Amino acid sequence: MVELPNSPHAVVTGAARGIGRQIALQMTGAGAVVTALGRQTAALEDLVAHGVAHSYVTADVTDQAAVVAAMREAAARQPIDILIANAGAAESASFAKSDAALFRRMMDVNFMGVVHSIQAALPAMRERPFGRIVVIASTAGLKGYAYVSAYAAAKHAAIGLVRSLALELASTRITVNAVCPGFTDTDLVAGSLDTIMKKTGRDRSAAVAELTKHNPQGRLISPTEVADTVLWLCGEGAGAVTGQAIAVAGGEI
Template identity: 40%
Template sequence: MTLNGKHALITGGGTGIGLAIAKMLVAQGAHVTITGRRQEVLEEVATEGMTAMAMDVRNEDEVVAKIASAVAARGPVQICIPNAGLATGKAAHKTDMTFWRDMMATNLDGAFLTIRECLPGMLSTDWGRVIAVSSMAGLKGLPGAACYSASKHGMIGLIRSLSEEYMGKPYTFNSLCPGYVDTEIVSRNTQSISERAGISTDAARDMMVKANRHKRLITVDEVSAAAAWLVGPDSGSINGQSIEIAGGMM
């Protein structure tokens, strides 16, 4: 099985995990629409086989219009990867509604809108894969990050429900749940943790490294390899799963 002729769409596709998955899909023959908030960032990284399309997943009208445009240009989206997300911690008693709503609008509402708008085209075909990039925080509570954990738990609930809704059809819905991955998000969080906890940046980074059971950061290629498995041959019985990529059970 190859992915020749299949259209994939990845939100947050200009950096980190999203870009790694985009490169993997292109290598297997798919055409990938990568989205993000900044067109210039997307265009800088887009290679042959990718189309850059600025899209803010928090804006329903924009998601509807942009995905319709992508489908009109490149056909139904058969591989939908809601990956765009915020990963910022804040103590619950310091979490105001602006912070809460922005996190939910990006991580959960954005995933829902992206999947919803890709589904009609996917359902007109004989094969489809939805792979949501959640987090280990979607499976366990994360201290100091109640908002983030809630948004990622919600994403997993959404995926599990969709897998039931379309059970028996040639479409699967799964979540990837990485631990701490070596991306720009870890770099930003290193500084944030350092400032909040009053510790050095080295100590802050070490906290995230040690949170992974194998005591190292996960690479983006390790996450994209899991996505490759889910779009590969004989993956049709993997459905409704939350696949942990964290160096060991957490």
């Protein structure tokens, strides 16, 4: 069991569902004071009601002013020690059909959302004795996939940010890392499976096989496996791990 030092305050963006929800749950279980950040008030209230998080703040990560205000509100309760920049979105289209608006949407949420979150949290975090920044990227940030060029470009950018910022902060006690899941068993992926089944007439097992064909283990990753990796990176034992992009993908590289 990973132990977190002195009940640190962790803010998890995109915490309302999927990987973000599981990260919040496991961070709370490990002794962190967790603030969930997201857009959907009802879903965030549900997290608090079920003990997944201690409190919540609302913001769209593409809105820099809203993120600054939300981080300020969270920090007023307790200074922020850990930031999990998880909020993201995926859209698929061939490159020929990927217009500038699609590229901007993917960059705004998957890259600039990370930038806004870190810029809002980092100045005060530098005054703390302990700090962790973990960006939830994707295997799409480590390699290319067909029909998701805008998404992959944004995730590559996020990983580049992680590697550069880690070097800037190497002399501090703040580490900066990325976790790169493969296709994960979330409601977002469930939507992709529904699309595959609708377009191809395949059953669910065949649709899963299509999504996981690049995973040597031939399966979807569980949100718990991703959250376990995040939790380890936030522990004292990972203090020398920074600037890394860790794939949680069943051996896919």
